[in-house]
Amino acid sequence: MKCKVNPFKCRHDFTDYYGEGLGGCGTPYCYGPTEGHCRKCGYYVMRCACGSCNGFDTVPDHVRQKLDQRERQRRAK
DSSP, X not given: OOOOOOSSOOOOOEEEEEEOOOXXXXXXXXXXXXXXXXXXXXXXXXXXXXXXXXXXXXXXXXXXXXXXXXXXXXXXX
């Protein structure tokens, strides 16, 4: 996820969307981030136990990974 600062500083009201098992963050004591979607600001909020993957984005992580992969393939050509 491309981490962004919380643009609205809102108290998040999460929907039933829940992303889990998004891969490890690289630290040995952390199992990876979880992701939720806020009703108020519309951002996807990613949180990690160690804090290294905390961030906000306008699209969910699995979509962001596909977009990044397509961009890398386009640049490689």
